[in-house]
Structures are given as C-alpha cells and as structure tokens.
Amino acid sequence: MRKPLVVGNWKMNGLRATNRPLLDSVREGVEAGVAAEVAVCPPFVYLADAASALQGSAVSWGAQNLSQHEAGAYTGEVAPSMLRDLGCRFVIVGHSERRTLYGETDSLVAEKVIAAQGAELTPILCVGESLEEREQDVTEQVVKRQLDAVLERIGVSALSKAVIAYEPIWAIGTGRTATPEQAQEVHGLIRSHVAAQSSSVAEELLILYGGSVKGNNATQLLSMPDIDGGLIGGASLNAEEFLTICQAAG
Numbered sequence: 001m002r003k004p005l006v007v008g009n010w011k012m013n014g015l016r017a018t019n020r021p022l023l024d025s026v027r028e029g030v031e032a033g034v035a036a037e038v039a040v041c042p043p044f045v046y047l048a049d050a051a052s053a054l055q056g057s058a059v060s061w062g063a064q065n066l067s068q069h070e071a072g073a074y075t076g077e078v079a080p081s082m083l084r085d086l087g088c089r090f091v092i093v094g095h096s097e098r099r100t101l102y103g104e105t106d107s108l109v110a111e112k113v114i115a116a117q118g119a120e121l122t123p124i125l126c127v128g129e130s131l132e133e134r135e136q137d138v139t140e141q142v143v144k145r146q147l148d149a150v151l152e153r154i155g156v157s158a159l160s161k162a163v164i165a166y167e168p169i170w171a172i173g174t175g176r177t178a179t180p181e182q183a184q185e186v187h188g189l190i191r192s193h194v195a196a197q198s199s200s201v202a203e204e205l206l207i208l209y210g211g212s213v214k215g216n217n218a219t220q221l222l223s224m225p226d227i228d229g230g231l232i233g234g235a236s237l238n239a240e241e242f243l244t245i246c247q248a249a250g
C-alpha cells in the first residue's frame with residue numbers, strides 16, 4: 001500500500017521573514033489532519049531554519065540539489081553528508097531546471113542519486129519531456145532513457161529507496177497542467193517499465209506528478225491510480241494552497 005507524498009519545491013524563493021510563518025502554518029495544517037506524508041524543500045541556506053521549525057513535527061524537509069562528491073575542493077557545492085547532518089530526509093535530483101539551465105546530464109543525475117542514497121537521503125528523481133519532445137511523440141523514449149540511466153547504475157532494488165517525480169517541462173510554472181489522463185498515461189508507463197524488472201519494487205514505488213499543481217486541480221490529478229502525490233512548485237509558497245493539495249492527496 002503506497003502512502004501518498006506531497007513535496008513542496010520552493011525553488012529559489014523565500015526570505016527568513018516569510019519562511020517562518022509559512023513553515024509554521026504548514027506544520028500546524030498538516031498536524032491538524034493530513035493523511036499524506038508532507039515535506040518541504042527550501043533553498044540550502046534555509047535548511048537549518050526549516051529543521052528548527054519542523055523538528056519533531058509530521059513535516060519532513062529536504063534539499064533541491066546536492067553534489068555527487070562526498071567532500072573536498074568543490075567550491076560552492078553542498079555534500080550529501082551535510083544535508084543528512086541537517087536532518088534532511090529527501091533530496092530532489094535531476095530537476096528539469098538543473099538539467100536545462102545547469103547542464104546536468106543523465107549520467108550526472110545517476111551519480112547524484114547514488115551519492116544521495118549513500119548518505120541515506122531519499123532521492124526524488126525527476127524525469128519529464130519538453131514540449132518539443134511531446135509534440136514529436138517521443139515522451140515514452142525520453143522518460144525511459146532518463147530512468148534507465150539511473151536504473152543501470154543503481155539496479156532496480158535500490159529504487160525501493162527512491163521516489164520518482166514525473167514533471168513534463170511544458171507544465172512547469174506555465175499554468176498548463178497535464179490532464180489527469182495525460183499524467184496517468186506516463187505514470188503507468190513508468191510503473192510498468194520498472195515492473196518489467198521487479199514487480200514488487202514497482203508496486204511500492206511512489207511516483208509523484210509535478211507541473212502547475214494547484215488547490216483547484218489537485219484532486220483530479222491525485223486520484224489517478226498511478227499518481228501517488230505531487231511535487232509542488234509555486235503553490236508550495238502559499239500555506240493555504242499547499243495544504244489544500246496535501247489534503248487532496250491524503
């Protein structure tokens with residue numbers, strides 16, 4: 001039985017003055033009655049603040065990226081062990097913004113997944129096609145290629161300690177959500193692709209949907225059989241909106 005998971009990806013947003021009230025409201029709202037697992041991923045510099053606001057609560061926290069290296073002369077990078085040290089449970093890996101704006105390749109993403117798991121962080125591996133790829137009808141090939149790059153390195157059993165997020169790039173921050181049927185189709189593909197290697201891993205695997213999920217479309221998306229929760233960008237910056245999504249998932 002898969003327990004739904006909703007993760008807020010704050011991206012490069014927030015300041016201390018507004019973070020604390022947001023975190024407090026999310027914490028209170030989740031504890032007042034949300035059945036889904038909930039986590040937030042603030043920018044690195046606010047992870048310690050998130051840890052102190054959320055410590056001992058039902059809300060977990062995580063990072064948006066990590067280094068594939070363990071330690072050393074890598075100016076500006078953040079090591080997996082540092083995230084673990086700050087109590088992170090999750091780390092987003094291979095978000096399309098990292099792939100397209102910072103040149104992260106399938107192979108680097110695979111290394112980051114390995115590094116995350118090595119530090120006992122649960123990687124949230126993001127996959128998804130661009131608008132051009134969807135129009136060329138190669139969504140399935142793109143998503144399988146992104147998944148296989150990781151599966152070939154970690155093996156299917158290690159996927160039991162990871163989460164997948166399907167985020168069609170054309171739906172991110174655009175207000176253009178995939179229809180529940182479009183999203184379900186790709187989620188179903190992902191699950192059956194994993195099931196071809198291990199049906200038990202596929203059965204337990206959490207596959208989140210991300211891309212313009214809001215309070216008013218969450219119920220339809222999250223009620224699809226292979227959509228196990230959401231990776232929420234813009235709407236995670238507003239406590240009321242985020243909590244509405246969390247309730248829809250639970």
Ligand SMILES: O=C(CO)COP(=O)(O)O
Nearest residue numbers: 009172173211212233234
């Ligand atoms: O990229 C996303 C989450 O990682 C989705 O962002 P939006 O919810 O703002 O479209």
